Amino acid sequence: MTHGFDTLQIHGGARPDPATGARQTPIYQTTAYVFRDADHAAALFNLQEVGYIYSRLTNPTVAALQERVATLEGGAGAVCCSSGHAAQIMALFPLMAPGRNVVVSTRLYGGTITQFSQTFKRFGWSARFVDFDDTAAVEAAIDEDTRAVFCESIANPGGYITDLDAIAAIADKAGLPLIVDNTSATPYLCRPIEHGATLVVHSLTKYMTGNGTVTGGAIVDSGKFDWSASDKFPSLSEPEPAYHGLKFHETFGPLAFTFHGIAIGLRDLGMTLNPQAAHYTMLGIETLSLRMQKHVENATRVASWLETHPAVESVTYAGLPSSPWHDRVAKICPKGAGGLFTVALKGGYEACMTLVDSLEIFSHVANLGDTRSLVIHSASTTHRQLTEEQQVAAGAAPNVVRISIGTEDAEDLIADLDQALTKAGG
Numbered sequence: 001m002t003h004g005f006d007t008l009q010i011h012g013g014a015r016p017d018p019a020t021g022a023r024q025t026p027i028y029q030t031t032a033y034v035f036r037d038a039d040h041a042a043a044l045f046n047l048q049e050v051g052y053i054y055s056r057l058t059n060p061t062v063a064a065l066q067e068r069v070a071t072l073e074g075g076a077g078a079v080c081c082s083s084g085h086a087a088q089i090m091a092l093f094p095l096m097a098p099g100r101n102v103v104v105s106t107r108l109y110g111g112t113i114t115q116f117s118q119t120f121k122r123f124g125w126s127a128r129f130v131d132f133d134d135t136a137a138v139e140a141a142i143d144e145d146t147r148a149v150f151c152e153s154i155a156n157p158g159g160y161i162t163d164l165d166a167i168a169a170i171a172d173k174a175g176l177p178l179i180v181d182n183t184s185a186t187p188y189l190c191r192p193i194e195h196g197a198t199l200v201v202h203s204l205t206k207y208m209t210g211n212g213t214v215t216g217g218a219i220v221d222s223g224k225f226d227w228s229a230s231d232k233f234p235s236l237s238e239p240e241p242a243y244h245g246l247k248f249h250e251t252f253g254p255l256a257f258t259f260h261g262i263a264i265g266l267r268d269l270g271m272t273l274n275p276q277a278a279h280y281t282m283l284g285i286e287t288l289s290l291r292m293q294k295h296v297e298n299a300t301r302v303a304s305w306l307e308t309h310p311a312v313e314s315v316t317y318a319g320l321p322s323s324p325w326h327d328r329v330a331k332i333c334p335k336g337a338g339g340l341f342t343v344a345l346k347g348g349y350e351a352c353m354t355l356v357d358s359l360e361i362f363s364h365v366a367n368l369g370d371t372r373s374l375v376i377h378s379a380s381t382t383h384r385q386l387t388e389e390q391q392v393a394a395g396a397a398p399n400v401v402r403i404s405i406g407t408e409d410a411e412d413l414i415a416d417l418d419q420a421l422t423k424a425g426g
């Protein structure tokens with residue numbers, strides 16, 4: 001029986017606890033699990049039987065969350081991990097090796113740009129940044145050493161929507177997996193696998209948990225990519241020396257990437273999500289659709305109001321008819337363009353600093369996707385490590401603030417922005 005999204009966000013992955021009947025998924029606060037006998041232990045370590053060994057690898061609370069996220073994204077399986085940035089490393093780890101590259105969009109979360117352009121070098125990996133609206137440039141950037149294509153569905157810091165179908169077609173032609181960061185959209189607004197994504201990564205820290213309590217990440221596998229079609233992905237298609245020569249793709253089929261992520265990724269990288277955090281995230285996901293509807297409704301009202309304000313130069317919300325990406329909303333995220341956008345002020349850098357200091361309901365924080373409305377001046381904070389050219393390319397120019405619209409009353413948010421814009425010289 002197939003169920004709707006609102007049903008799955010509550011019931012996906014969860015069932016009454018087999019030991020106690022507990023209706024809410026318990027927090028299994030344990031490091032290890034007793035083996036039935038020596039044969040059971042050996043079978044678990046051989047991956048011949050699925051079960052629990054040690055919580056760096058698997059934990060029942062985390063497993064319930066994994067199943068829920070995989071279900072909502074329409075994937076074959078998912079691995080949860082300690083943060084969104086951990087998810088990005090975990091997604092690329094089975095695919096990459098020294099000398100390999102990944103072709104990525106210029107429009108990404110600021111921390112992702114830093115991780116990709118700086119920290120990757122330590123692994124001998126590289127990222128090639130390309131404007132993903134220039135499909136010829138995306139194709140041209142792919143070479144023999146490329147192992148993945150990476151973008152965000154609704155891209156940070158706000159407004160831009162990637163034409164996922166066009167990018168998926170390019171990745172497919174090159175025999176490469178497309179990895180989509182779906183953090184800003186969530187599976188309620190966008191389901192990247194339906195547009196050809198191979199893997200979907202999440203920062204669960206944001207809308208998925210929804211109330212700014214924990215950090216977490218997830219990698220969802222569509223189960224659709226043929227890892228054995230070329231010799232490019234030996235860790236999945238060939239005998240894997242890190243797991244006594246096991247051939248993951250041959251053995252696990254559509255679950256190869258998921259099993260690899262647990263048996264090798266979590267085992268050796270250790271970026272594990274703890275069961276408390278998984279519990280908070282599952283509570284959050286129970287109301288995901290209700291919150292996202294309100295985020296979209298509020299963002300549309302606030303962005304429309306801001307666009308007409310005399311202190312405002314421009315607003316980047318794709319939900320506005322003025323956005324160059326407005327026509328992608330219906331195709332990529334039919335339930336709305338999310339809760340994030342940026343505002344450029346005529347008063348420049350100084351006006352932005354005054355605005356963030358004058359707001360009362362909005363909190364000035366380096367976070368997004370909270371029930372609370374949040375604001376940040378990206379150029380002086382999250383995007384500070386970037387050159388001005390990179391800032392502009394990422395949509396975080398010095399006169400731009402990023403706004404994450406919460407689920408408060410839209411009238412209150414507008415009144416707060418109005419008084420702060422007046423102080424900022426509107």
Ligand SMILES: *Cc1c(COP(=O)(O)O)cnc(C)c1O
Nearest residue numbers: 083084085109183203205215216
């Ligand atoms: C926050 C965020 C990340 C990083 O996630 P963490 O949980 O903070 O590590 C990655 N991508 C996007 C789009 C984000 O918003």
